[in-house]
Amino acid sequence: MTPAPYISGHYTPVTDETTATELRIRGDLPPELDGRYLRNGHNPKPGITPSHWFRGSGMLHGVRLRDGRAEWYRNRWVHTPAFEDDAPLIRADGSLDLTASVAGTHVIEHAGRYLALQEANLPFEVTSELDTVGPFDFGGKLKTAMTAHPKQDPVTGELHFFAYSPVPPHLVYYVASAAGELVRTEVVNGAGPSLMHDFAITENHVVWLDLPVVFDPSEHSGIPYSWSDDYAPRIGVMPRKGPAVPVWFSVNPGALLHASNAFEDADGRIVLDGPRYDRASWESSWKWWTGTPGYPTVPVTGAINYRWTLDPSTGTATEEALDDLVTEFPTINEDHLGRTNRYAYALAFPGTGLDEFALVKYDSATGTRQLRRAHQDVMPGEAVFVPAEGATAEDDGYLLTITSDLRHDSSELLVLNAVDLSEVAAVELPRRVPSGIHGSWIPAEREDQS
Template sequence: MSSKPYLTGHYTPVADEITATGLTVEGTLPTELTGRLIRNSHNPKPGVTPTHWFKGSGMVHGIRLREGRAEWYRNRWVHTPALDGAPYMTERGPDLTVSTAGTHVIEHAGRLLALCEANFPFELTPDLETVGAHDFNGRLRTAMTAHPKEDPVTGELHFFGSSPFAPYLVYYVSDAKGEIVHSAEIPGATASLKHDFAITRRHVVFIEGNVTFDPAEHSGIPYGWSDQQPSRIGVMPRTGDGARHVRWFSIEPGNMLHVANAYEDGQGRIVLEGPTVDREGFQLSWNWWVGAPERGTEPNTRSYTRRWVIDTAAGTVDEQIIDDLAVEFPTLNEDYLGAEHRYQYAVSFPDQEGFGGYGVVKYDRTTGARRIHQVGDARLPSEAVFVPAAGATNEDDGYLLTVISDLKQDASQLLVLDAAGLDRIATVHLPRRVTAGIHGSWIPDSALDNGED
């Protein structure tokens, strides 16, 4: 057995690709859930031990639901040059097609794209076979973030490419048809790690934390914490020449991997929320990711939700930790992305002392209430993906989809929860234990050119 924590327990890679049909369902699947839940993860091939969890090759897991049935489960490696050992660095510089493609998977303009922030996206077929690298017809000149934002009003996809070398940050907009219509280098950006960002109705919000390029880091992911790296938020108008007007605001030291949401409040201030870690929290996670964990710790043990309120008129930022529960992977009803929302969701983790446990969390930002669906001992849920209900009238009318890694049963299930009350609606039993992963998406049939297999 490997001594690397990211190859053991919930993160033990699966060794092959399978397809299973006619999955067993407990409860009643809503008939309106007709589409695919596709989730990505790091899953190195047998015999391969990556030097960092993030270096493991990407594998997508898909579950096909249709009219109350769970028709299939299948898993496929994303077949990039990296899967066969091709080097990222070449004599001509980095090869942006040499991707793990193991962070996220989205749909835009009818294409399924597997994402990793250091590379081009990789297109997949609806049955998860690899098509190849996608560079937006040559308009994508850099790597692409694994966390693009699709504007629910315009259908535009906003994203960025970041690099430890100049230009450090390039911003892109793709229209609803999948064509890049705008790109701009962002002045003032640094080599700080930029994993996620936010959009509001009127602004783009970039986050630079204390984790930055570190050439002395030999894990294969050349980043580390630096007290000298300023922690900042960049605010840019969503206009054609917005890059000329970006403003950077200093914030407290920390690092954010994932944004919950951002919006303009009634006073015109920008409100941004998401889990963050301090120096100790980052180091605890990093030690686990590189295979040298402290006893009893795992990632996210000091990850707490923080809120920033940016008053661009006054030039001030108010910030505070708004919850003491260790959480990560925030999600919401994406119809509210960029607008003020009431509810958001997350996955809870045991804290640094081992208190608490795994669960799916719901926050009511109006009342301050927090509700947790406990999934059980040795059961780790994946990011909870929100799917709106047909004819929804309330923000939380819908479903949460999460895949459980169950170590005691050596099995996995897809849980379908009522997003309003977190009650279980249905359980789909999967044919194997699915490796704990990172991000995924619900892809309704209507989003694909051909929903049939």
């Protein structure tokens, strides 16, 4: 029997937790890389095949860099009740157990805490060495789940996030201070039962994605959402300060899992970028995510770099495709999050114009792109930007990504020059790391418990 695509090939799970020290390096690590690269992903326990890619148990992989050395690699499952005891999200009495998380989507640091995230649950705190502490609810103030894609404002240090639900209230907006205190909780009226995996902020606004993948109790994969032609797609723009009342802009049917960035242009319009799915590409990708017969060979098909421009003066939205490559997992220099950015990075999948995986760099000023193609049977992951010491240009820095190499059953942490995508150095990891989802660079000055 053919194993599900999300537990085979590049996604074949590892079966244990391990630690290795003083890793071999090819090239020279930049000395300013002092911190931890952490990455999350779904890694079911041996013998378990979840009903959906997103339901696999979360496993963190980390590499500690310091003084030109790679001090350690370690991987740890997030030991939640769902992992330890197979605790269900919905208890027998119908209530939610927000601690029953797979905690497998993202890992961030805010106000000295490391948080493993999964959008249907509370965050799970882990230590700087990836051991599980337990669920985190901001001192009892967080009563709902938390998105896996919070946004930390690079100027204020505030963490903006939300919870969405198939039942009212469909959307709740939160803000935590730079010190980690939950300072705002507000229901966003008017939102619907759509799959809001991500959102965006600008300097003055919050951008909500109320798009046509909506709650569907007949979807039995464990992720009860599906595409609806009857749902009117729209994007909401809400002031960051003031009442949580969005202005909604009607848009063409399309889905967006991950926003690249949003910003306000010189004319006061809201510009939003990210990989957009049409119905065919969403439903094809969903087949891979659920292991449905006839699934494609890669987890993302048809999602292309796209732009929405929302004009508050006219109440209208304009839309355009920016490229035809199949891409996902977009990133930017997060010093520009919510502000105008020139460059964006993404993972390109085999599809239009490509026979292999690649990392792509987009230049919005010139409308051009650069590609770093991977070797056959090698898959890079999401590329996380780290500024160079004394950086003056937006792309003056490095991209960190973990590769999965099926040829040699191995992985590396690649350090690339963000200007031209050339290799600066590579850390040889002690095992092949399964392809994963999202990660973060956490500089040593933000916290170092080692």
